[in-house]
Structures are given as C-alpha cells and as structure tokens.
Amino acid sequence: MNHQEHMQSTVLSIYPSSRGYAYVLFESAENPYDWGVKDIRKKNKNEAALEGISTLIERYLPDYLVIEDHTEKGSRRSTRIRRLYRMISNVALKEGIEIRRVPREAIFKCFASDGVKKKSDIARAIARELPELAHRLPPARKIWMSEDPRQGLFDAAALGVAFYTTLRL
C-alpha cells in the first residue's frame, strides 16, 4: 500500500467509556462517514458493547480498527474497559482486521500545534477540523460536572486523526 492508498484507508476508531462507547468511521483522513455514541445501561456492559462493535465491524469491514493503547504506562482506563479492549482485539483478529493502538501521548502530540492541554481542547480542535461533528461539541465542563457523553465522540475522532497522522509521517 502506498502513501496515497494509506490515507484512503477506512478506519474505525472506538472509544469505550463508563457509559457505553463512541465510534467514528473514517472513509479517508478528512472524511468521517459515520459516527455515533451508544449508551449502554445493561448489567453486562462489555457483552452489550461488544455486540454493537462487532456489528459495526461486520457492516463496514474497515482496513484498520483503532483503539487507545491501554498497555502504555500511565493509561487510566478501568479494568472493565481494559477487558473490553482485549475483547475488541479478539474480534478484530477473528475478522482479519488490522488493529492499531494509539497512545494518549501520541494524540496530544498530534494536536500540539493547537496548544492543547485537555481533552476538551482536543475536542474543539477536532470540531474545527471536522465540521461534520462540530454540532456535537459538548459545552465547557465545570469542575463539578461529570463528563458529557458526547466527549467520547471526540475522543474516538481524536484516535482516528492521530492514527492518520502517524501514517502521514
């Protein structure tokens, strides 16, 4: 695959959260084709999330599946989500889809030119870059507020954007 073909690869980035998961399917670096936030209120969250993610994988058969690198030092994902990441990796392996793990550090490095310090800064940078998602940008979070579920969408998009940046290098 040459550079041009790499930039045209379809990428499904997934960001699980305590309330469910968010996903963005990129048709190419600047073109998100589908995106969404799924709220899961069942007891067995991982099984329900995996079912939804498997459906997405089967429907779109992306070239790459991108998730956060939970194995890196300093990753602050819960045990349940780490388990879900392993389950997602197994599904991707079974479907023959290449899985890529992007560390948090790489995401922040990717948006360094925008002077980002927080996830919300990255979300704003993505909203500028991908106007399709701009209307889903959550309001600025106050210290007493819990995270808006829509933030997950921008975290998933950030994974995809950071992944395409690594392909560009």
Place this chain on the structure above:
Amino acid sequence: MPSFIHDYLRSHRRKWAITQKELAFLLGHKSPTHISRLEQGKRIPSKDVVLACEVLFGVPARSCFPKLYAEIEETVLARAATLYERIDNETSKTAIRKKEFLATALKRAITRNNKTEGV
C-alpha cells in the same frame, strides 16, 4: 470508494443533525424505516428521493448515490455502445450526428471514471 458505501445519505443527514424521522418527513415518507433501509442499502432510492436529496443537501446525485449512479451509468453506456455498433456502418448525416453524440457520452464517462480512479 469502499465497498460498504451505498450512498452518502447517512453522512449528509448526520452532518446537518437531521433525524431519520425528519428526513422521512422532508422526503415525503411517513416512516423513518424507509430512510433506515435506504441508508443501509437495503432499498433502492426512487427518482423522487434522489432528486429531493440533491435539492436538500445541495450535492449532485452522483456524489450522494455513487453506487446507484455507477450501476445506471454502466447499463446506459452498454446500451449506447450497442446503438453505436448498430449504426456504425450508416453514413447519413443523421447517423453521423448520432455517432458523434454517443461517442461524446462514452468519452465523457471514461474521462470521469479515470479522474475518479486517479488515472
């Protein structure tokens, strides 16, 4: 274009924060199920839907429904080629005019497809 893409209806709809129910209303359908089926490629859009989408989203039908366009293009061009062959030996003025028209249409499609494929 990746094989899973039937059309860009879902992308355009979500880009403008329109729900399936609202789009169904805009396209003159009662149920959002119709939109869901169109988005999943389970139903072929009617000419009314194709033209209404062009009106709504401001993108040519070719860009919004690439798969459908490609299918129709293939069929029509095959017919054009057949007609060309049928009148190829004729030398009348009208036959020459017709051949000119068919050759232009075929050439236009080839140029467009080469551009899309980056040739």
